[in-house]
Amino acid sequence: MKNTFLLVGFLSVILWSCKDEPEPPVTTTADVNVSFNALWDDQPFVMQQVYMDDFGNRLRADKLMNYIAFVTLVAEDGTETQLKDFMLLDFSENNEISATLPKGKYTQLKFGVGVPRDYNKDQDPAQYPSSHALSVAGSQGMFWVWNTGYIFAKFEGKCDTTGTEGAELLTPIAIHAGDEISYREFVSAPFVLDLTSGSKSMRVNLHIDEIFSPVNGNDVDLAQDAITHTSTNPELAADFMDNYIAALTVDL
Amino acid sequence: MRWWSLIACLLILQACREPAISWPEDRPIEVKKPQFFPAFDYPSDNRPTTLRVLLGRTLFYDTRLSANGTTHCGSCHVLSAAFTDGRATSPGMAGIGGNRNAPTLANIAWMNRLMMEGGVPSLETQALAPLHDSLEMGYNMMHVVERLNRDGDLTALAKKAYGRDSIDPYVITRALACFQRTFVSGDSRHDRFNLGQKDHMNVAELRGKELFFSERTQCSSCHSGVFFTDMDYHNIGLSLVYTDPGKARATHKAEDVGKFKTPTLRNIQLTSPYMHDGSMSTLEEVIAFYNQGGVPHENRDVRIQPLNLSDQEQADLVAFLISLTDWNFVQNKDLLPLEGR
Numbered sequence: 001m002k003n004t005f006l007l008v009g010f011l012s013v014i015l016w017s018c019k020d021e022p023e024p025p026v027t028t029t030a031d032v033n034v035s036f037n038a039l040w041d042d043q044p045f046v047m048q049q050v051y052m053d054d055f056g057n058r059l060r061a062d063k064l065m066n067y068i069a070f071v072t073l074v075a076e077d078g079t080e081t082q083l084k085d086f087m088l089l090d091f092s093e094n095n096e097i098s099a100t101l102p103k104g105k106y107t108q109l110k111f112g113v114g115v116p117r118d119y120n121k122d123q124d125p126a127q128y129p130s131s132h133a134l135s136v137a138g139s140q141g142m143f144w145v146w147n148t149g150y151i152f153a154k155f156e157g158k159c160d161t162t163g164t165e166g167a168e169l170l171t172p173i174a175i176h177a178g179d180e181i182s183y184r185e186f187v188s189a190p191f192v193l194d195l196t197s198g199s200k201s202m203r204v205n206l207h208i209d210e211i212f213s214p215v216n217g218n219d220v221d222l223a224q225d226a227i228t229h230t231s232t233n234p235e236l237a238a239d240f241m242d243n244y245i246a247a248l249t250v251d252l
Numbered sequence: 253m254r255w256w257s258l259i260a261c262l263l264i265l266q267a268c269r270e271p272a273i274s275w276p277e278d279r280p281i282e283v284k285k286p287q288f289f290p291a292f293d294y295p296s297d298n299r300p301t302t303l304r305v306l307l308g309r310t311l312f313y314d315t316r317l318s319a320n321g322t323t324h325c326g327s328c329h330v331l332s333a334a335f336t337d338g339r340a341t342s343p344g345m346a347g348i349g350g351n352r353n354a355p356t357l358a359n360i361a362w363m364n365r366l367m368m369e370g371g372v373p374s375l376e377t378q379a380l381a382p383l384h385d386s387l388e389m390g391y392n393m394m395h396v397v398e399r400l401n402r403d404g405d406l407t408a409l410a411k412k413a414y415g416r417d418s419i420d421p422y423v424i425t426r427a428l429a430c431f432q433r434t435f436v437s438g439d440s441r442h443d444r445f446n447l448g449q450k451d452h453m454n455v456a457e458l459r460g461k462e463l464f465f466s467e468r469t470q471c472s473s474c475h476s477g478v479f480f481t482d483m484d485y486h487n488i489g490l491s492l493v494y495t496d497p498g499k500a501r502a503t504h505k506a507e508d509v510g511k512f513k514t515p516t517l518r519n520i521q522l523t524s525p526y527m528h529d530g531s532m533s534t535l536e537e538v539i540a541f542y543n544q545g546g547v548p549h550e551n552r553d554v555r556i557q558p559l560n561l562s563d564q565e566q567a568d569l570v571a572f573l574i575s576l577t578d579w580n581f582v583q584n585k586d587l588l589p590l591e592g593r
Contacts, residue, residue: 122373126421136394145383145384147369
């Protein structure tokens with residue numbers, strides 16, 4: 001009898017030791033952080049600091065905001081993962097998106113600058129909860145109430161276009177771009193963002209100096225035009241948005 | 253001791269926020285309209301109920317919707333003037349004055365797009381426009397929300413009417429729209445005449461009616477249908493240069509410069525001055541303008557041509573327009589501010 005107990009005990013120990021050790025859960029996702037940054041000559045752009053553009057105009061920004069839509073990373077097999085539906089970038093603050101994605105290699109970032117037609121034309125911001133970027137509260141004034149639609153990008157400030165050294169900046173800048181003519185889609189140059197081994201960060205840079213420059217093919221010369229509410233000067237709104245898109249780069 | 257004072261103060265403040273009014277149960281209502289008016293499809297999320305209309309009526313006359321607390325919707329949309337205000341342009345909260353003549357809100361439920369350039373698709377979204385316009389109420393919806401949520405009675409009413417946790421932009425815009433959709437005007441002498449009560453129009457008015465609907469004047473080609481508007485946009489040759497571009501403000505198209513939405517002519521007797529900028533004081537002046545044919549702006553509608561009307565014919569047209577006044581509408585006490593608020 002005593003031996004039987006010993007045998008059972010022994011077998012139990014054997015069986016117990018044969019049982020698989022619990023394995024740590026396999027992580028199939030990784031975090032990515034995307035920050036959006038304004039630069040001037042590759043240095044952080046400072047609101048209300050005076051800069052000189054390629055046309056010789058001195059300018060400062062008091063407000064620089066724009067909507068981005070459907071921020072998406074494209075994997076090397078072409079699979080697309082959306083990080084964010086809508087976001088209002090305010091360059092007087094930090095602008096970051098944090099998201100969790102399937103592990104893998106990603107090769108492109110794309111997003112709309114502005115609000116696509118289906119979410120813009122005749123839409124009612126009061127339909128969204130206050131936490132949403134397109135809501136009355138979330139839009140922070142980036143909405144035309146008399147011609148229902150969002151202001152896609154807003155650059156407000158002052159400039160001096162006389163070329164006089166030390167002159168006070170007296171000319172207002174008010175570039176309010178919206179409506180369908182102002183919507184643009186950004187697709188980054190190819191890159192390799194390796195999310196197989198862990199979390200990563202990436203930076204989207206907006207080179208403000210390239211907006212107020214002929215370098216991207218459209219003369220946004222504040223001496224010629226400094227104010228548009230899109231309908232009042234659609235050409236300036238369109239040129240501003242074309243240059244905006246061309247002035248975006250991505251750093252890993 | 254100071255803590256007790258603080259707690260007492262907090263209790264008093266809290267008591268101030270507690271609703272003093274016990275609102276009745278909400279129930280759906282049917283807004284009365286003349287049989288000859290087309291049916292109206294309410295937005296699925298904003299069908300009229302007693303409390304929604306009541307809330308909208310309260311908000312419509314609430315000065316807390318303006319930045320300095322002096323102006324409400326009814327400041328520029330006065331019932332006795334068929335919801336206009338008798339001024340060329342309204343002074344607004346700051347007393348600066350806007351750019352356009354306050355439009356009538358009569359039968360606003362049936363207007364397909366709002367604002368003179370048609371930039372706003374619904375009454376719900378339109379509520380944001382005067383509220384945010386610095387020349388009108390000069391405020392911000394989120395500040396209005398903050399102000400109104402301090403009012404316990406109003407918050408309780410809003411919760412009961414829309415079933416939401418508090419007053420928010422959704423509630424404010426919906427309630428204002430709901431109230432405005434009760435602004436139904438279809439009981440003029442001309443309407444009664446058309447319904448068979450032939451003694452409601454005199455001979456001069458009938459002569460004017462015939463002219464109005466004639467090929468000769470073509471008034472009714474734009475001022476058409478039961479609302480006397482085709483709800484389209486026309487340049488009538490009011491000016492050679494338009495400081496207000498009208499529809500072009502929204503479309504950016506040169507061919508839309510100077511085009512404004514055709515206004516309804518119902519209650520036109522009470523809605524002077526006329527034109528988008530309130531530049532004409534009397535109906536006689538308006539008819540004389542159309543008789544002359546306007547000025548040759550490149551976008552002027554081809555139908556605007558000299559009419560060669562006699563003085564008598566012009567007077568008859570004015571008489572007809574006066575027969576479109578609905579005196580019951582402008583004396584409807586249900587459209588006035590609530591007593592005690």
